Amino acid sequence: MEQKTTPVLKGGSDPNGIRGLPPYLIIAGLTVLCSIGLFSVVSHVRMMPEAASYEATWVDQAFDGLLKLTIPIFSLVLMTLLFSVVRFRTRPGRPHEEGVRFDRSRGEFVEVLWIAISLVLTVGLAAFGAKEFRLIRGTDQADVDIQVNSSQWSWEFFYPSYNQYASSLILPEGKRVRLLLTSKDVVHSFWVPEFRVKQDALPGKVVKLLFTPSKTGTYQLLCAELCGTEHTIMTARVNVVDAKAFEATMKEESWEGR
Amino acid sequence: MTNLIRGLVSFGVASLAVAFLLARALPREAAASLGYLVGLFAFLIGVGGLAAFQHWLKDKEEEQVHGWQRYFRFTTDHKVIGVQYLVTSLVVFVLAGVMALVIRVELAKPGLQFLSYDTYNTVMGIHGIGMIVVALIAIIGGLGNFSVPLMIGTKDMAFPRLNALSFWILPPAVLLLLSSLVTGGFDFGWTAYPPLSVRGPLGKLFFVLAFISVGFSSIFGGVNFVATISQLRAKGMSLFKMPIFVWSILAAGIIIVLATSVVASALLMILFDRVLGTTFFDPSQGGNVLLYQHLFWFYSHPAVYIMILPAFGVILELLPVYARKPLFAYRLAALSFVAIVVLSFVVWAHHLFTSGMWDALSIPFMVTTELISVPTGVVFLSALGTLWLGKLQLKTPMLFALGFLVNFLIGGLTGIFNADVPTDLHLQDTWFVVAHFHFTIMGGAIFAWFAGIYHWFPKITGKMYNETLGKIHFWLLLIGFNATFIPMFWLGTRGMRRRVADFPPDLASVQLWISLVGLMVVLAVAVFLFNMIRSWVKGESAPSNPWEARTLEWNP
Ligand SMILES: [Cu+2]
Ligand SMILES: [Cu+2]
Numbered sequence: 001m002e003q004k005t006t007p008v009l010k011g012g013s014d015p016n017g018i019r020g021l022p023p024y025l026i027i028a029g030l031t032v033l034c035s036i037g038l039f040s041v042v043s044h045v046r047m048m049p050e051a052a053s054y055e056a057t058w059v060d061q062a063f064d065g066l067l068k069l070t071i072p073i074f075s076l077v078l079m080t081l082l083f084s085v086v087r088f089r090t091r092p093g094r095p096h097e098e099g100v101r102f103d104r105s106r107g108e109f110v111e112v113l114w115i116a117i118s119l120v121l122t123v124g125l126a127a128f129g130a131k132e133f134r135l136i137r138g139t140d141q142a143d144v145d146i147q148v149n150s151s152q153w154s155w156e157f158f159y160p161s162y163n164q165y166a167s168s169l170i171l172p173e174g175k176r177v178r179l180l181l182t183s184k185d186v187v188h189s190f191w192v193p194e195f196r197v198k199q200d201a202l203p204g205k206v207v208k209l210l211f212t213p214s215k216t217g218t219y220q221l222l223c224a225e226l227c228g229t230e231h232t233i234m235t236a237r238v239n240v241v242d243a244k245a246f247e248a249t250m251k252e253e254s255w256e257g258r
Numbered sequence: 259m260t261n262l263i264r265g266l267v268s269f270g271v272a273s274l275a276v277a278f279l280l281a282r283a284l285p286r287e288a289a290a291s292l293g294y295l296v297g298l299f300a301f302l303i304g305v306g307g308l309a310a311f312q313h314w315l316k317d318k319e320e321e322q323v324h325g326w327q328r329y330f331r332f333t334t335d336h337k338v339i340g341v342q343y344l345v346t347s348l349v350v351f352v353l354a355g356v357m358a359l360v361i362r363v364e365l366a367k368p369g370l371q372f373l374s375y376d377t378y379n380t381v382m383g384i385h386g387i388g389m390i391v392v393a394l395i396a397i398i399g400g401l402g403n404f405s406v407p408l409m410i411g412t413k414d415m416a417f418p419r420l421n422a423l424s425f426w427i428l429p430p431a432v433l434l435l436l437s438s439l440v441t442g443g444f445d446f447g448w449t450a451y452p453p454l455s456v457r458g459p460l461g462k463l464f465f466v467l468a469f470i471s472v473g474f475s476s477i478f479g480g481v482n483f484v485a486t487i488s489q490l491r492a493k494g495m496s497l498f499k500m501p502i503f504v505w506s507i508l509a510a511g512i513i514i515v516l517a518t519s520v521v522a523s524a525l526l527m528i529l530f531d532r533v534l535g536t537t538f539f540d541p542s543q544g545g546n547v548l549l550y551q552h553l554f555w556f557y558s559h560p561a562v563y564i565m566i567l568p569a570f571g572v573i574l575e576l577l578p579v580y581a582r583k584p585l586f587a588y589r590l591a592a593l594s595f596v597a598i599v600v601l602s603f604v605v606w607a608h609h610l611f612t613s614g615m616w617d618a619l620s621i622p623f624m625v626t627t628e629l630i631s632v633p634t635g636v637v638f639l640s641a642l643g644t645l646w647l648g649k650l651q652l653k654t655p656m657l658f659a660l661g662f663l664v665n666f667l668i669g670g671l672t673g674i675f676n677a678d679v680p681t682d683l684h685l686q687d688t689w690f691v692v693a694h695f696h697f698t699i700m701g702g703a704i705f706a707w708f709a710g711i712y713h714w715f716p717k718i719t720g721k722m723y724n725e726t727l728g729k730i731h732f733w734l735l736l737i738g739f740n741a742t743f744i745p746m747f748w749l750g751t752r753g754m755r756r757r758v759a760d761f762p763p764d765l766a767s768v769q770l771w772i773s774l775v776g777l778m779v780v781l782a783v784a785v786f787l788f789n790m791i792r793s794w795v796k797g798e799s800a801p802s803n804p805w806e807a808r809t810l811e812w813n814p
Binding site for chain 2: 016045047048049058059062063066069070073074077078080081084085088089090092096097098099100101102107110111114115118119122125126129130132133136137181185186187189191193196197198199200201202203204205207222223224225226227228229230231232233
């Protein structure tokens, strides 16, 4: 078997192009088209639910950032693949031909370039992630403390500064709340999709979760950690009300009182 | 066949008899555990394991059995064991696939259709752990056992009897797992987080015992591959002359050996908590529930590389054959497998970002996890560089290899969303994760498995498969799979939790779509099975090297 060593990927009259267009130009064009298409799809289908906390805007920003990174990479690799399949396929029934391999130095150049680019992207990605995570976690100061007690398969909330128990979670709009999550039995998880942040509740331990509701409305708290039979229906109502209404409700003597 | 039946009968009789006898004197769970252990040994003796050891003791050659009977008994021939693994994987794949169908019927409409919450949990758990087992054994156990010794020019594996043992542990474990359906089931998915897994019905104990058994089987297999590949290579085959598939099996074998004992110990701790009354995971007695999650994922993240490294190996082995040129960046690809082995051990806590683990740990684990995309990217570089200027022959194995690249590209890139702490706070435990790992495991490992089966089918059976049916299988599966799983990303971001039997009505139309279009996947698998059986029975005979491949196993 003989292996030819042909220099490849030269612009201009590259014999591997289609209709006189060099391959890199075709792939670049297809990549742009594919990216535009995918961006319009993800903005049309609205990936995320409504954002109802300050933290949610950070999470959504991180999510959008990742789309901006991954969609072009996806398009580039997919289009290179498609181009190769279309351009380099052999028709059935043709006599066997051997492919052309890269010459050594060109191959090594591509390898080094590829590793360098992916390393830079990865490090940048991680740096952004770390920064956004710090923004989401913010400070440890809160306006309201709420104890969240989970058990198979229900939620219970206690407001220590008002000495109030409740079976639905009521939150003040624009005030930073600190949830103190715990469990009486197995692992559960506190998740309100509109708030984005999620936190497991562990038995024998109190775990904090701080966030700031930013939009009044009614949402649903979902248990996000498989916890046995009725995990599916381990939900609770969440009401975000404005700060005044929150104070008023808390001071009502009979409010779900016990 | 008689051996297999004898084994199954011995297993059933011995385990039930011992369990019921001991139940008079011991607690129920202890009796059941010991019953299973005795049954396991009875099974191994029944299928002919004892005879193999007698031959070994007397230093005699094993008796040769020819024809299809040899597939149903304890034999040490690596080619036979490879086929046994392949067929067993297919059987478990179909069983776990039926569970997926049940799930899809239940989820076709909002509300509960025909399952109770408990049955749903068990069915979903069996689907999960069943497919995990398939992904763990299909390529290594099946294609690896068959091809690796041939590819490195040795007569058999380093420890042939251990090899047979590692296979024959699986059938009783699978039966035990299935029997949990009638012993109360298990409601903890495939992860068995305590305290949930420490209390409750016998079905949970069965899950734990089955998992530990599969772990042992896996370790035996891993040790064997590492020993075989490092010691028994033909003269002149230095490390960097090994086929890339052999590299991938070596890498996966090293992970198995180093990591599996950790998960086995975590599950043993659950077993001890249940049976012996220890309190490893009971916080009221000073236990720690997060300890389990750390131990579990210390294995179970590397485990995804036990599944996917051999898949990379298959793909990079096949692409050069069907592109008619050598593998591009072979050395770098082999080194990237080594890098993946090393990195895979320092990423486990990316499953714990929302677990209540110390926040400051999240950042380093995010960094290491994202670093894995560098060696994984090399696989794509290697693949694209091999295709470039090739003369591509779009046979079925090649189509599956190309399909793998598309699916795994999606699976890998969506993994970044889970590795990134800010987005994972939202996505953890949602269908986004479900979609992501189906793209890597089903779209990745299973596609690679199919590619490898078609590629080595002429070698294994001496027959050619039907090319038209193969192509129908490919297109049905590629389109059906993507149409089924892509919408799941959207469901996850919109708020669909994992492992729930019901969902809000506004997601109903997408769920119905998934249930309907999922049938394409079922159809594709049916076409595949039909093709395999028909071609094996009455396909035309294959030439000795139909693909003009250059690796040793095709030498006549
Ligand atoms: Cu729960
Ligand atoms: Cu992982």
